[in-house]
Amino acid sequence: MESEKLTEKYQALLLEAQRQVESFVNFLADQNRNKKRKSSKTRDFKSFKFVGIWAGREEMSDSSVWVKNSRKKEWSVVNN
Secondary structure, three states: OOHHHHHHHHHHOOHHHHHHHHHHHHHHHHHHHHHHHHHHOOOOHHHOOOOOOOOOOHHHOOHHHHHHHHHHHHHHHHHO
16 A cells, blocks of 8 residues: 555544554564564574584594495395
């Protein structure tokens, strides 16, 4: 809706209805502000508990080799 038409409709309302419109607009603005705050609160990846659980493990120095060897062990059990 064009802002001019909206303004005309607003001005045609009784004073109490105008107050209700203002109250509702303020409510929507608060909701919008709260959503923006929530979306801007991103956590640093390193703050998650699982980060670093494999640190210092020799078998994890080359994770691709570890996965390959693990699959060989598991698949050999299935195939035998």
